[in-house]
Amino acid sequence: MTNTISPRKAGVTExxxxxxQTLSRQSGESLVEQIVRSVETRIDDKLLRTGxxxxxxxxxxxxxxxxxxxxxxxxxxxxAKGFLESRRGSGFYVRERxxxxxxxxxxxxxxxxxxxxxxxxxxxxxxxxxxxQQKMPGSGLLPVDWLDGELVANALRAISRQNQNLLxxxxxxxxxxxxxxxxxxxxxxLEIAATPDQIVTTSGVTQALDIVARHFxxxxxxxxxDDPAWFLMFGSFAxxxxxxxxxxxxxxxxxxxxxxxxxxxxxxxxxxINSVLHNPTSTSLSAAKAFQILKIAEQHDFTIVxxxxxxxxxxxxxxxxxxxxxxxxxxxxxxxxxxxxxTLAANLRVGFIATSEDMAKRLSDRKMLSxxxxxxxxxxxxxxxxxxxxxxxxxDRLRSKLDGVRDKTAKQLERVGLTVDIAPPAGMxxxxxxxxxxxxxTERGMEHGYLLAPGSxxxxxxxxxxxxxxxxxxxxxVGILRFFEREIGSLS
Amino acid sequence: MTNTISPRKAGVTExxxxxxQTLSRQSGESLVEQIVRSVETRIDDKLLRTGxxxxxxxxxxxxxxxxxxxxxxxxxxxxAKGFLESRRGSGFYVRERxxxxxxxxxxxxxxxxxxxxxxxxxxxxxxxxxxxQQKMPGSGLLPVDWLDGELVANALRAISRQNQNLLxxxxxxxxxxxxxxxxxxxxxxLEIAATPDQIVTTSGVTQALDIVARHFxxxxxxxxxDDPAWFLMFGSFAxxxxxxxxxxxxxxxxxxxxxxxxxxxxxxxxxxINSVLHNPTSTSLSAAKAFQILKIAEQHDFTIVxxxxxxxxxxxxxxxxxxxxxxxxxxxxxxxxxxxxxTLAANLRVGFIATSEDMAKRLSDRKMLSxxxxxxxxxxxxxxxxxxxxxxxxxDRLRSKLDGVRDKTAKQLERVGLTVDIAPPAGMxxxxxxxxxxxxxTERGMEHGYLLAPGSxxxxxxxxxxxxxxxxxxxxxVGILRFFEREIGSLS
Numbered sequence: 001m002t003n004t005i006s007p008r009k010a011g012v013t014e015x016x017x018x019x020x021q022t023l024s025r026q027s028g029e030s031l032v033e034q035i036v037r038s039v040e041t042r043i044d045d046k047l048l049r050t051g052x053x054x055x056x057x058x059x060x061x062x063x064x065x066x067x068x069x070x071x072x073x074x075x076x077x078x079x080a081k082g083f084l085e086s087r088r089g090s091g092f093y094v095r096e097r098x099x100x101x102x103x104x105x106x107x108x109x110x111x112x113x114x115x116x117x118x119x120x121x122x123x124x125x126x127x128x129x130x131x132x133q134q135k136m137p138g139s140g141l142l143p144v145d146w147l148d149g150e151l152v153a154n155a156l157r158a159i160s161r162q163n164q165n166l167l168x169x170x171x172x173x174x175x176x177x178x179x180x181x182x183x184x185x186x187x188x189x190l191e192i193a194a195t196p197d198q199i200v201t202t203s204g205v206t207q208a209l210d211i212v213a214r215h216f217x218x219x220x221x222x223x224x225x226d227d228p229a230w231f232l233m234f235g236s237f238a239x240x241x242x243x244x245x246x247x248x249x250x251x252x253x254x255x256x257x258x259x260x261x262x263x264x265x266x267x268x269x270x271x272x273i274n275s276v277l278h279n280p281t282s283t284s285l286s287a288a289k290a291f292q293i294l295k296i297a298e299q300h301d302f303t304i305v306x307x308x309x310x311x312x313x314x315x316x317x318x319x320x321x322x323x324x325x326x327x328x329x330x331x332x333x334x335x336x337x338x339x340x341x342x343t344l345a346a347n348l349r350v351g352f353i354a355t356s357e358d359m360a361k362r363l364s365d366r367k368m369l370s371x372x373x374x375x376x377x378x379x380x381x382x383x384x385x386x387x388x389x390x391x392x393x394x395x396d397r398l399r400s401k402l403d404g405v406r407d408k409t410a411k412q413l414e415r416v417g418l419t420v421d422i423a424p425p426a427g428m429x430x431x432x433x434x435x436x437x438x439x440x441x442t443e444r445g446m447e448h449g450y451l452l453a454p455g456s457x458x459x460x461x462x463x464x465x466x467x468x469x470x471x472x473x474x475x476x477x478v479g480i481l482r483f484f485e486r487e488i489g490s491l492s
Numbered sequence: 493m494t495n496t497i498s499p500r501k502a503g504v505t506e507x508x509x510x511x512x513q514t515l516s517r518q519s520g521e522s523l524v525e526q527i528v529r530s531v532e533t534r535i536d537d538k539l540l541r542t543g544x545x546x547x548x549x550x551x552x553x554x555x556x557x558x559x560x561x562x563x564x565x566x567x568x569x570x571x572a573k574g575f576l577e578s579r580r581g582s583g584f585y586v587r588e589r590x591x592x593x594x595x596x597x598x599x600x601x602x603x604x605x606x607x608x609x610x611x612x613x614x615x616x617x618x619x620x621x622x623x624x625q626q627k628m629p630g631s632g633l634l635p636v637d638w639l640d641g642e643l644v645a646n647a648l649r650a651i652s653r654q655n656q657n658l659l660x661x662x663x664x665x666x667x668x669x670x671x672x673x674x675x676x677x678x679x680x681x682l683e684i685a686a687t688p689d690q691i692v693t694t695s696g697v698t699q700a701l702d703i704v705a706r707h708f709x710x711x712x713x714x715x716x717x718d719d720p721a722w723f724l725m726f727g728s729f730a731x732x733x734x735x736x737x738x739x740x741x742x743x744x745x746x747x748x749x750x751x752x753x754x755x756x757x758x759x760x761x762x763x764x765i766n767s768v769l770h771n772p773t774s775t776s777l778s779a780a781k782a783f784q785i786l787k788i789a790e791q792h793d794f795t796i797v798x799x800x801x802x803x804x805x806x807x808x809x810x811x812x813x814x815x816x817x818x819x820x821x822x823x824x825x826x827x828x829x830x831x832x833x834x835t836l837a838a839n840l841r842v843g844f845i846a847t848s849e850d851m852a853k854r855l856s857d858r859k860m861l862s863x864x865x866x867x868x869x870x871x872x873x874x875x876x877x878x879x880x881x882x883x884x885x886x887x888d889r890l891r892s893k894l895d896g897v898r899d900k901t902a903k904q905l906e907r908v909g910l911t912v913d914i915a916p917p918a919g920m921x922x923x924x925x926x927x928x929x930x931x932x933x934t935e936r937g938m939e940h941g942y943l944l945a946p947g948s949x950x951x952x953x954x955x956x957x958x959x960x961x962x963x964x965x966x967x968x969x970v971g972i973l974r975f976f977e978r979e980i981g982s983l984s
Contacts, residue, residue, distance in 0.1 A: 029655050080688045141661065149656025156652040156659070156869075163521050164641025167648070169633065170838040177572060196572045203695065206864040214731070219711070236861040239706070346662045347868045369728040372698040375867045376839045377648075424845060 001261040031066050035074035036081070041449070043083055043094055054084060054092040122349045137474040138281070138442075138453030142147040142347055142428060146401060146473055148394050152345045155384040159377065171376025173368040174360070175201025175352065183338075183352055186386070190311070191327040194334060194354040200364045203374045204351040205309045208337045209233050209272065211367050212305055212353065216269045222288075224271035224302075226254060228431070228458030230279045234271065247271070251422060252287035256296065256335060263300040270303050271411075276322045277310035279430040280458050280469035282424030284314065290323040297333055304334045311404065312343045312395040314426050331355055340382050342428075343395050348378035357379070372438070402428055402472060409475040416485040417492070430470045434484075435490035438468040444487050450480060495860060516564070523558050527566035533941075535575055535586055546576060546584040628947030629814045629966040630934075632722075632771070633838055634920060636894060638965055640886050645839045647876040651869065662877075663868025665860040666852070667693025667844065671875040675830075675844055678878070682803070683819040683829060686846040692856045695866045696843040697801045700829045701725050701764065703795055703855050703862070704845065708761045710732045716754070716794075718746060718764035720923070720950030720959070725764065738952040739763070741773060742791035743914060745781030748788065755792040762795050769802035770815045772950050773923040774916030776806065782815040789825055796826045801843075804835045804887040805894065806918050823847055832874050835887050842871035894964060896922055901967040908977040909984070922962045926976075928983035930960040936979050 029037070042048045054060075057075065061068040075092050076082040085095040136143075160167070174180070180196035187194045202208040213233075217223060219241025225233065227246025237244050245266055248255040254273065262268075273293070275285040285293075297304050306325050313324055326336040331354060339351030353363055367374070385391045405425075410420040410430060419433040434441055438454035445452040455465025474480070521529070530674040546552075553560040568642065577587040626660030628635075647785045652659070667670070672688035679686045694700040705725075709715060711733025717725065719738025729736050737758055740747040746765065754760075763783070777785075784789040789796050798817050806814050814910050818828040823846060845855055859866070877883045895918075902912040903923060911925040926933055931944035937944040947957025966972070 040872045077669060077673075080763045082672065082689070144657040146658045147660045149660055152659045153652040157649055160645040160648040162650070164645045165636040166641075167839050168636045168639045168641055168837045170833075177569060181569070183571060196926040197574070203866075207862060210862040212633060231538045232861065232864070239858070239861060341662075345660045346865075347659050349863070349865070349867050366731070369724065370699060371695040371841070371863070372724070373838075373841070374695075375841050375870060377869065378867060 031070050032074045032077065035060075035064075035066075035071065036077050037270045039074070039078055040081070040083055048109075050094050053090075053092045054094070054162070056091055061360075099485055105313060108179070134387050135449050135474075135480075136451045137470050137480055138445075138451045138468070139471050139474060139476075140453075141342065142398070142471070142473045146398065147343075147345065149345075151385060151390055151394060152348070152381065155381045156377075158384060159380050171379065172375045173373050174364040175199065175374065176376055176379035176383060178387070179350075179379045180352075182383055182386045183354070186338075187336070187354060190324055192324060192354065193330060194336075195357070197357045198331065198354055198360050200353045200355075200360050200367060201374050201379055201388075202337075202339075202351045202353060202367065203347075203371065204341050205307055205339045206236075206351070206353050207367075207374070208231065208339070208353045209305070209307070210236055211363050211370070212335055212337075213237055213240055213270065214370075215244070215363060215366055216303060220335070222266040222268040223489040224259070224266075224268045225460060226273055226278060227460055228280055228455065229272070229274070229460075230307075231457040234460055244460045249278060249283070251281075251283050253283075253285040254293065256289060256292045259293065260296050260299075263296055263302065267300065268302045270305055271297065272305040272307060273325070274307050275324055276311065276314050277307055277427040279310065280429050280453070281422055282310075282427030282429045283422065284320070284322040284426075285325070286321060287323040290325045290328055294325055294329055294333065302327075305337065306334050307337045309337070309339050309342055310427060311338055312391075312427060313399060315399055320425055326354070335359070344382065344385065344391065349375055350378045360490050365395065376472055399426070402426070405475070406430075406472050409470075409472045412475070412481055413470070413484070416428075416481050417488040418484060428472055430472060431467060432470055433466050434468055434488055434492070436488060437464045438466060439464050440491060441468070441487055445483065448479075448483055450483060495927065507665075517712045522570065523562050524566045527556075527558075527563070528569050531566070531590045532569055532573070532575055540586050542586050544586045545582075546586070548583055569948075575714070581918050618623055627941050627966075627969070627972075628943045629962050629969075629972055630937075630943045630960070630967060631963050632945075633834065634890070634963070638890065639837065641826070641833075641837075643877060643882055643886060644840070644873065646871045648869075650876060658872075659869065661909050663865045663871065665865050666856040667691065667866065668868055668871035668875060670879070671842075671871045672844075674875055675846070679828070679846060682816055684816060684846065685822060686828075687849070689849045690823065690846055690852050691768065692845045692847075692852050692859060693866050694829075694831075694843040694845060694859065694873055695841040695863065696833050696838075697799055697829050698724065698728075698843070699841075699859075699863070699866070700845045701797070701799070701857050702728055704829075705729055705732055705734070705762065706829055706862075707855060707858055708795060714758040714760040716751070716758075716760045717952060718765055718770065719952060720772055720947065721764070721766070721952075722799075723949040726952055726954075736952045741770060741775070742779040743773075743775050745775075746785065748781060748784045751785065752788050752791075755788055755794065759792065760794045762797055763789065764797040764799060765817070766799050767804065767816055768800055768806050769916070769921075770917040771802065772915055772921050772945070774802075774919030774921045775914065776812070776814040776918075777817070778813060779815040780818045782820055786817055786821055797829065798826050799829045801829070801831050801834055802919060803830055804883075805891060807891055812917055815830070818846070828853070835890060836874065836883065840873055841867055842870045842874045864931060891918070894918070897964050897967070898922075901962075901964045904967070904973055905976070908973050909980040910976060920966060923959060924962055925958050926949045926960055926980055926984070927958055928980060929956045930958060931956050932978055932983060933960065936974065936983075940971075940975055942975060 056069050057071045060071045070080040075084060079086055082095060084092045086092055177196060179201065180199040183199050184194055184196055203210060213223065213236065213484050217240050221406055222243045222245055223237050224247050226249045228249060234244050245262060245268065247259050247262065275290065277284060293304065304325055308324065314320065317323065336354040337351065341351065342349065355363065410423060413420055413430070413432055417435070419435065421433060422431050438452065439456050442452040442454040453469040455467030456462050458469065459465065522931055548559050549563045552563045567576060571578055574587060578584055669688060671693065672691040675691050676686055676688055685814065694703060705715065705728065709732050714735045715729050716737050716739050718741045720741060726736050737754060737760065739751050739754065767782065769776060785796065796817055800816060806812065809815065828846040829843065832840065833843065844908040847855065896900045902915060905912055905924055909927065910921055911927065913925060914923055931948055934944040934946040945961040947959030948954050950961065951957065
């Protein structure tokens with residue numbers, strides 16, 4: 001992993017641009033990680049442009065009072081991540097990178113959107129990048145400082161002190177039993193009766209959807225989704241050869257007249273729906289709509305996949321109306337999905353499926369064939385946090401925090417020229433209208449280092465849209481508001 | 493989770509049978525877990541038979557000096573796991589359970605094997621059961637006391653003390669970069685050149701195979717596997733609609749004449765092979781065979797998937813001949829898979845794919861669509877153990893331990909009537925000939941609480957076989973040798 005690179009000269013401008021403002025030895029992050037993240041940010045911010053030469057190892061080390069080895073390692077990582085390239089005998093240079101930026105450079109006409117499929121994958125990839133926190137208003141996750149790292153770390157430490165042999169073996173393919181017992185209690189509170197035998201853990205809702213889709217769909221089959229809806233699944237279903245059809249989403253749920261008409265036409269196998277705090281609109285299903293959807297599903301004999309990942313951001317149906325279709329149907333025609341990536345820790349990869357006992361067995365076997373087991377460690381961690389009562393307090397705090405910023409953010413957005421016509425009383429997303437093509441706005445955002453989530457992504461047709469999804473957790477940054485004000489003024 | 497169950501009387505015999513010999517408050521396991529495991533064992537051992545009544549909550553609590561709440565929780569879990577059933581007003585009874593045992597009860601003719609597909613899934617499920625360690629000679633994992641729980645627990649604790657925010661976000665979809673850098677070094681030692689960009693982490697080799705198969709196979713396509721080979725993948729490929737064809741495995745690799753003939757006939761898309769310490773025979777590829785396979789693959793234009801999960805149980809090609817096809821081909825036509833479930837900890841679910849940079853990107857996108865990311869936590873844990881040099885020492889110890897029992901076990905098996913005609917110089921498996929139908933032997937084993945892995949499982953045709961796979965780590969139990977002596981005498 002070591003390298004010997006002879007020190008070279010670099011211009012003062014480049015040096016300043018490449019320099020992290022502060023390197024801290026007290027930070028939880030290593031010096032190498034701090035340098036890597038900082039250089040990445042500067043490249044994203046265009047402070048360092050493609051082709052610019054980086055300071056030499058020695059210069060960098062001297063300026064920042066770190067060892068040369070630290071700089072070598074940081075540069076090596078930046079090379080491995082595609083941010084820098086090493087030219088033999090000449091030093092390190094900023095490399096041309098992202099497909100989207102490359103597209104922009106080649107064809108500067110703003111109306112040319114990148115290819116839709118690439119785009120989804122590209123956006124999702126970007127969301128995993130270690131962007132500076134404040135620059136991710138398009139993110140699907142809350143900022144890490146909204147979550148509770150201490151809670152997760154404590155649970156992990158407790159587990160690592162338990163019987164260590166537990167760490168060595170495979171978990172139970174259906175999932176850690178005590179967690180499934182806890183989930184039974186959680187579901188009972190939502191009026192959904194499910195024994196642990198009816199529950200299968202998964203690697204997040206993503207794998208849950210994949211397992212269910214693979215079980216039900218043959219190439220050529222139709223699957224219904226909401227329009228708009230979570231974009232990643234469109235790609236996943238398309239890979240299975242399924243036809244993905246969108247059902248227009250209204251403030252109280254899908255357009256049921258359209259649903260009935262399209263069901264008669266397409267004979268879908270599945271309908272995937274967020275009934276509570278729908279992504280991206282944060283709207284929830286009315287009881288009447290839930291009943292109608294179930295009736296249409298019975299009439300046209302399709303299965304409803306109820307993705308309730310935002311469940312715990314909702315204050316409960318006693319406070320705000322929200323109906324789960326599974327509460328009406330009791331897991332006969334409804335397969336219910338949930339998870340902890342949004343509220344607890346995405347890294348743990350813990351989601352679950354609740355369904356009939358027979359279907360749970362089949363889906364568990366299918367899961368076994370594709371990933372053997374899911375992370376027993378993650379499941380034990382979530383179990384511990386749930387069973388010790390910490391989770392409930394944590395999500396209460398999260399909801400208060402969201403309530404504290406949601407309306408304020410909406411008002412600020414209105415002031416800078418965005419229309420917030422759907423005012424959700426809970427949840428983390430605002431589905432706003434920018435009055436201009438948000439694909440173009442997203443490209444402009446990229447140039448300023450902002451990650452946005454344009455409306456086109458959320459539609460199965462992927463047509464350009466004036467809508468976009470904003471995460472209220474990232475909207476305290478004044479830069480983003482100024483950016484909207486400026487760009488929306490010039491684009492619309 | 494609480495229950496009120498009125499105490500009832502139970503016969504003394506049942507009580508004794510249901511009683512754990514020792515409950516320890518010092519154990520890493522909770523009292524509830526100890527009771528659950530102990531009752532499971534007794535049911536497996538037939539000390540507690542279907543329909544037997546369990547001691548009442550009060551009796552059990554009094555006898556073992558534990559709280560009634562502990563017993564209620566243990567019984568509840570046993571009900572949830574399907575070992576017991578609760579009859580209202582009458583107490584808890586041992587329930588009829590496993591599909592295989594049920595089959596036996598309904599049709600006692602020993603020659604009737606359970607349906608092949610069910611059987612694979614059933615066997616795999618059984619392997620995840622918390623069977624008593626010594627009774628798993630058919631297991632694909634080493635006993636936990638051969639592994640190093642302390643090592644894994646220490647790494648986990650260290651990670652949970654690091655920057656806690658790392659635990660909250662998604663990992664990188666392609667995998668934790670420092671781990672991929674470590675893997676680059678590991679592969680370089682095997683003479684396989686791969687940059688971190690060419691490596692994608694997966695949830696074990698199981699997910700690696702699933703991702704690769706889904707990328708390459710359309711329904712109706714043919715995939716080659718060794719015959720015998722790891723059984724779980726047959727089911728996984730069959731689900732994709734692929735035709736699974738077996739290539740006979742000889743002591744130095746596949747029968748290349750057959751491979752060439754079958755390739756011309758079937759035009760396969762993929763050939764999945766264990767080149768080193770093949771499961772189940774523990775044989776390795778000769779250099780000549782590796783070259784011939786690659787030539788045939790080029791001629792018939794198929795991709796080789798080299799599953800090298802047993803890599804670190806081999807002492808190295810300097811000590812014993814072993815050739816990786818990827819070392820010849822350098823990841824052009826070969827996709828190389830590896831992982832840490834066998835040597836480190838199955839629970840961490842860390843495997844990887846090494847391939848061309850372009851293919852790595854595509855497979856990473858595909859992985860993202862099916863599970864978003866794999867466990868960053870597991871990847872950081874493996875990285876820590878690898879980078880701090882602990883892993884190498886650990887696998888050295890593991891190999892010595894295997895070397896210390898392999899030949900002795902083979903001799904003992906010969907003495908009780910099994911033929912060990914393939915004497916592998918490394919690895920954890922013996923592929924023995926029992927001289928009788930091992931499906932029948934497996935059913936007899938079940939009756940005595942032993943989990944065996946009959947030869948039929950390892951063949952794509954799933955025909956009855958006199959072979960079976962034995963794990964040398966579980967062969968110190970005298971009961972199993974006596975069982976073989978008795979049953980093989982009566983069956984052959």
